[in-house]
Structure formats: C-alpha cells, structure tokens
Amino acid sequence: MSEKIAVIGLGYVGLPLAVALARVYDNVVGFDISSSRVAQLNRNEDVTLEVSEKELAESKLTISGDKKDLHGTTMFIVTVPTPIDENRQPDLSPIRSACKMMAPYLGQGTIVVFESTVYPGVTEEICGPLLEWESGLSCGRDFFLGYSPERINPGDKVNRLETITKVVAGQDEPTLKRIIAVYGAIIQAGLHVASSIRVAEAAKVIENTQRDVNIALVNELAIIFERMGIRTLDVLEAAGTKWNFLPFRPGLVGGHCISVDPYYLSSKAEMMGYHPQLILASRRVNDSMGPRVAEKLIKMLVQAGKAPKAARVAILGVTFKEDVPDLRNSRVPDIVETLREYGVEVMIFDPLANPADVKHEYNLALAHPKDMKDLDAVIYAVQHEAFRKNFDQDIIQNMKKGAVLIDIKSVLTPEDVREDIVYWSL
Numbered sequence: 001m002s003e004k005i006a007v008i009g010l011g012y013v014g015l016p017l018a019v020a021l022a023r024v025y026d027n028v029v030g031f032d033i034s035s036s037r038v039a040q041l042n043r044n045e046d047v048t049l050e051v052s053e054k055e056l057a058e059s060k061l062t063i064s065g066d067k068k069d070l071h072g073t074t075m076f077i078v079t080v081p082t083p084i085d086e087n088r089q090p091d092l093s094p095i096r097s098a099c100k101m102m103a104p105y106l107g108q109g110t111i112v113v114f115e116s117t118v119y120p121g122v123t124e125e126i127c128g129p130l131l132e133w134e135s136g137l138s139c140g141r142d143f144f145l146g147y148s149p150e151r152i153n154p155g156d157k158v159n160r161l162e163t164i165t166k167v168v169a170g171q172d173e174p175t176l177k178r179i180i181a182v183y184g185a186i187i188q189a190g191l192h193v194a195s196s197i198r199v200a201e202a203a204k205v206i207e208n209t210q211r212d213v214n215i216a217l218v219n220e221l222a223i224i225f226e227r228m229g230i231r232t233l234d235v236l237e238a239a240g241t242k243w244n245f246l247p248f249r250p251g252l253v254g255g256h257c258i259s260v261d262p263y264y265l266s267s268k269a270e271m272m273g274y275h276p277q278l279i280l281a282s283r284r285v286n287d288s289m290g291p292r293v294a295e296k297l298i299k300m301l302v303q304a305g306k307a308p309k310a311a312r313v314a315i316l317g318v319t320f321k322e323d324v325p326d327l328r329n330s331r332v333p334d335i336v337e338t339l340r341e342y343g344v345e346v347m348i349f350d351p352l353a354n355p356a357d358v359k360h361e362y363n364l365a366l367a368h369p370k371d372m373k374d375l376d377a378v379i380y381a382v383q384h385e386a387f388r389k390n391f392d393q394d395i396i397q398n399m400k401k402g403a404v405l406i407d408i409k410s411v412l413t414p415e416d417v418r419e420d421i422v423y424w425s426l
Contacts, residue, residue, distance in 0.1 A: 014079035103134030149204030216282035290334025317382020
C-alpha cells in the first residue's frame with residue numbers, strides 16, 4: 001500500500017524520523033504546532049543539531065504547521081513529548097492534544113503509531129478511545145493503532161535512527177505488516193516485533209528506568225567513597241576490569257528520558273496498587289546530586305579560607321548532556337539555586353545553549369567568557385567538546401591561586417590542573 005505519512009512533532013525524535021522517511025516515501029509531511037520551528041526548518045536550520053542544513057535542503061519532506069496538509073494521511077506517527085508535571089506525575093496533555101488534532105483527518109484504514117514514551121496501556125486505553133470520541137470512528141474497525149518506541153540519543157553521531165534496532169507493535173496482524181513495511185524501509189539495524197503494544201510500551205519505559213537505577217547506584221557509591229577519601233573513578237576503573245561489570249559513571253541525571261520515564265512506570269505501578277521502592281529511591285538519589293555538588297563546593301571554599309558570599313564561581317555547561325543544546329530537565333540549575341542560597345556569585349557559560357531558552361526555562365542568564373575572570377571556583381558540569389579542547393588555556397588560567405575546581409564527570413585528572421588549584425571530582 002502506498003502510504004502518505006505524517007510525523008507529528010518535529011523535535012529530536014520526529015525530525016530525523018521524518019527526514020529518513022522522506023528519502024523512501026514520496027508523500028511525507030513533518031508537522032509541528034510551533035510556527036517558529038516550522039519557519040526555522042524551512043530555512044534548513046535545525047537548532048537541535050540532529051539534522052544538517054544539507055540534509056534539510058535536499059529532503060523531499062514537506063514541513064508544515066497547516067492542518068490542511070494532513071488530509072489524506074494513511075499513517076500518522078506521533079513523536080510529541082511526554083513530560084511530567086510539577087508533582088512528578090505523567091503529563092499526557094501533549095499526546096492528548098495530538099490525538100484531538102489528528103482525529104478529523106482519520107479515514108478508513110488509517111494507522112496511528114505512537115513513538116512517545118508512555119506507561120503500558122496509554123496507547124490502547126487512552127489514545128484509542130480519545131481518537132474514537134473525537135473522530136466518530138471505531139478503533140480496530142475504521143482506524144488502527146501501533147507503537148514503536150523512540151530510541152534517539154541526542155548528540156550521538158554513531159548510534160543513529162537507522163542503526164538502532166526498532167521495536168514495533170501493531171493492534172492486529174494487517175496493521176503490524178504495514179508498520180513493519182514502513183519502518184523496515186529505513187531501519188538498517190532491523191526490527192524487533194513485540195508481542196503486543198503494551199509490551200512495546202513497557203520495553204521503552206524500562207530502558208531508561210534501568211539506566212536511572214544503575215546511575216543512582218554509582219552516585220550513591222560516590223557519596224560513600226568521598227567519605228572514605230577514595231576517588232570514585234579509580235574504584236570504577238579497577239572494578240571495570242571484570243568482564244561483567246557495568247560501566248556506569250556518577251553524575252547529574254537530566255534530560256527528557258532518564259529523569260522522566262521512571263515516573264511514568266512508577267505512576268502506573270501505583271495505579272495497580274504497588275508502590276515501587278527501588279525506582280523512586282533511585283530518582284531521589286539522582287535528583288539530590290545537584291545540591292550535593294553545590295554543598296561540596298561551599299565546604300571546599302570555606303576550607304580554602306574563602307567566604308562563599310565573596311566567591312566568584314563559574315559553572316561550565318547548562319544543557320542536560322554534552323555536545324547538545326537540549327535544556328530539558330537539566331540539573332545544573334539545582335546547583336545554581338543552592339549556591340545562591342549561600343550568596344555565591346554564579347556565572348554560567350555554555351556555548352551550545354540558547355540564552356533566550358535558558359532565561360525562559362530557568363530564569364537564568366548566561367555569562368560571556370570575558371566576564372569569567374579572577375574565579376574562586378569552577379564547576380565543570382557538562383563536558384562539551386569546546387571545553388575539552390580549551391580547558392587549560394581558556395579556563396584554568398582565569399582561576400585564582402587556591403581556587404577550587406569541581407569536575408563532576410571526572411573528565412580531568414588531578415595532574416591536569418595547576419598545583420595551586422584544589423581539585424575534586426564526583
């Protein structure tokens with residue numbers, strides 16, 4: 001069957017998917033409700049840095065915010081965000097809004113595939129009935145559901161959409177066959193067919209929950225080893241010589257997946273009458289690391305004879321991970337908030353972050369590098385390549401004698417820094 005495909009949501013997940021599909025299918029629409037995002041992409045600019053200007057310029061993809069372009073769609077693929085609210089509960093409003101928007105354009109045989117991360121049951125128990133209500137059609141007779149969890153790793157130039165095995169699931173066998181045909185045309189690594197939509201939903205939500213739990217373990221180990229006077233990285237490197245030791249590292253856990261997905265699973269578990277302990281304990285450990293880093297810096301400043309209220313501190317990086325401009329759920333603002341409670345003058349520098357977005361999301365201003373002089377302390381929070389290349393020349397030389405350097409991800413070693421700088425890594 002010849003498909004007209006509409007990808008709903010052109011963020012880190014939707015844009016690479018839409019561009020890949022447009023290489024194979026002649027009629028692909030990338031739809032986004034943000035007029036500024038649509039205009040930017042039509043200028044062949046992608047601020048997420050996931051798709052190059054050349055790829056956009058050469059793509060046959062129709063990028064639109066006009067709903068009329070959704071007429072005649074035979075397969076919708078939904079890649080909208082699924083965040084959490086202020087109470088750390090699943091916020092399904094974006095996916096509900098997408099369903100309401102798509103409903104008028106459903107026709108006989110239309111398939112709606114969801115890629116957004118959800119807890120098991122959302123696709124069939126929430127999205128299906130909502131699409132029925134809004135369209136007047138019957139799910140399983142007039143239109144059909146599928147699920148294929150996204151596995152995009154922002155900033156990763158090796159593990160890309162095409163090179164990562166894609167999990168797919170469909171409401172019935174004919175639906176599954178069409179979904180396999182569409183994804184099979186672009187995924188070089190092959191497909192894994194899940195036994196049901198709920199299994200595929202569950203597989204996605206546990207991928208990042210597992211990582212969150214493992215990172216929480218090494219974060220807790222880092223807290224313990226610090227009290228023992230042992231460098232955590234030295235311990236992990238020694239233990240890592242065993243063939244089955246998992247190479248997780250301590251650090252700040254933010255972003256749109258690892259710091260969010262466990263709450264989707266725990267929320268569903270509590271609906272079923274079970275209060276998850278390990279999952280939520282891991283979340284508490286990881287969410288506590290920003291304030292812990294800040295408290296450590298305060299102690300080190302005091303021990304170095306520096307008054308926190310008079311200290312000039314630079315934080316390098318505010319995005320949630322290295323070499324991406326994505327700010328979602330960054331834990332760096334936690335460090336800033338705690339330091340400012342002590343009256344510390346904090347400057348934040350990040351060459352990848354958009355200053356307007358930082359201001360909007362966290363009410364923080366980015367500093368200019370020329371302002372970062374005479375520093376009493378530096379927190380190396382995000383290991384952007386720009387920092388890795390120029391750390392000695394551009395940063396350490398601006399630190400006072402006796403200044404404190406906190407290296408959250410252990411990018412450096414004590415030997416990399418001047419002897420008159422007090423170095424500590426998580």
